[in-house]
Amino acid sequence: MTSTKSILLRPRPYAQCAGSFFLVSLLPPPKPVPALPSEIWSEIFEAAAVQAGFPALWSLLTVCKLFKELALPLLYARVEMSKIPTLERFAERLHSADQRWDSLCRIPWSTPGRWVQSLDLSRVEFVGRSQALLLDSLLVQLFPVVHFLHGYRREAVNIRALEGISYIPSDYSVTEEPLTQLLRCCPNLEELEIIGQGLDPAEMLSSISHWLPASFIPLNLPHLQTLAILSVYSSPLLLSLLRSPLPALRKLTITPFEEVPAAISSLFIATHGASLRSLLLFTPKSWPTRLHPSPQTLLCTSPALRHLSLEKPLPSQLALPPDGSHPLKILSVPRPDPQFWVVLERLLRGLPELCAVRVRDVRWLRKGMGLRAQEAGVQGEMREWRRRLLRRGIRVLDAEWKECE
Numbered sequence: 001m002t003s004t005k006s007i008l009l010r011p012r013p014y015a016q017c018a019g020s021f022f023l024v025s026l027l028p029p030p031k032p033v034p035a036l037p038s039e040i041w042s043e044i045f046e047a048a049a050v051q052a053g054f055p056a057l058w059s060l061l062t063v064c065k066l067f068k069e070l071a072l073p074l075l076y077a078r079v080e081m082s083k084i085p086t087l088e089r090f091a092e093r094l095h096s097a098d099q100r101w102d103s104l105c106r107i108p109w110s111t112p113g114r115w116v117q118s119l120d121l122s123r124v125e126f127v128g129r130s131q132a133l134l135l136d137s138l139l140v141q142l143f144p145v146v147h148f149l150h151g152y153r154r155e156a157v158n159i160r161a162l163e164g165i166s167y168i169p170s171d172y173s174v175t176e177e178p179l180t181q182l183l184r185c186c187p188n189l190e191e192l193e194i195i196g197q198g199l200d201p202a203e204m205l206s207s208i209s210h211w212l213p214a215s216f217i218p219l220n221l222p223h224l225q226t227l228a229i230l231s232v233y234s235s236p237l238l239l240s241l242l243r244s245p246l247p248a249l250r251k252l253t254i255t256p257f258e259e260v261p262a263a264i265s266s267l268f269i270a271t272h273g274a275s276l277r278s279l280l281l282f283t284p285k286s287w288p289t290r291l292h293p294s295p296q297t298l299l300c301t302s303p304a305l306r307h308l309s310l311e312k313p314l315p316s317q318l319a320l321p322p323d324g325s326h327p328l329k330i331l332s333v334p335r336p337d338p339q340f341w342v343v344l345e346r347l348l349r350g351l352p353e354l355c356a357v358r359v360r361d362v363r364w365l366r367k368g369m370g371l372r373a374q375e376a377g378v379q380g381e382m383r384e385w386r387r388r389l390l391r392r393g394i395r396v397l398d399a400e401w402k403e404c405e
Helices: 037-052 054-060 063-076 084-097 130-143 155-158 178-184 236-242 265-275 338-348 370-375 377-390
Strands: 077-079 116-120 161-166 191-195 227-231 251-254 276-283 305-310 330-335 358-359 395-397
Touching: 037 236, 054 063, 063 077, 063 178, 084 130, 155 178, 161 265, 178 236, 178 395, 236 265, 251 265, 338 377, 370 377
Parallel strands: 077 116, 161 191, 191 227, 227 251, 251 276, 276 305, 305 330, 330 358, 358 395
Antiparallel strands: none
């Protein structure tokens, strides 16, 4: 018997002697089975998947609601695909789930996207350029919603570009960050774009900085030509790139943090500036936008620059190399500033090859606008710069690289 309640047996209604009798159990009642924690069930399911394969996990989905909740994350943890249509349906499933996720944003990642830990596409075959472009577009949809991928296969050596990677620095004292581990597996990488979370005002006066262990081995990135590091003032990854040779680096886009004590962005420019041909200082737009000064030694630390793009606040001066000359050809500024014109006019003597000044955030007014509109405000300042620079054979271009019509 499994119940401890008293059970009464009653004879048939037409019995001569009516009455009730207690049903007595011959065995003592068994002890209740304790409920297993979900973590133990997960371990059991993982062992079942190793022994019997993933079909065993699929069969558990129909047992009960608890088994389904425990087995689904294990099924999505290691994904292997060999056909593009299957990958397309998988990407649509994750993308649609991410769009209708928790509207209150209580959890930053949706399911089943956050369950995916390993994605093996080594057996995917594609024929022709159209299928290759389709595969690239599917990967573009997938990576923003699979935040917990880990483990890198030898196929990573074929990666040429990693762009739009959202990065949150972490203080790893023993092991490297996952992104740094990925870069170690990409010796043929040519383009890298990392977007950080910016700088908290409370960290402005902090002297705490990230560090690397003494056993650090430099990264092997001999083909890296284009590097963008936005809103990252200091991190283990930035230190790893700082202490690694980048012989092929030609274009660098970086957010300046000149006055932040723990920032190493200026040191990064000084370390890798010798080979740069294009240096763009840029702060991504956010609210509130916090702009920080730029180093005044850009032309000295990057003697081979051809294009320099400055960010607000514009530097009060720019030092020239010891020989007093620099081969800069294009200078970009956010907006024309009368105070910076004094700095620019002083520099023109040491920039004999300068052929264009670009106003990065402003466009020329279209045809048909009145003369007063063209001479007022920013447009008027741009035209004044144009009048002064044309005397020296230097063009003034707008955000679209166009001259005044």
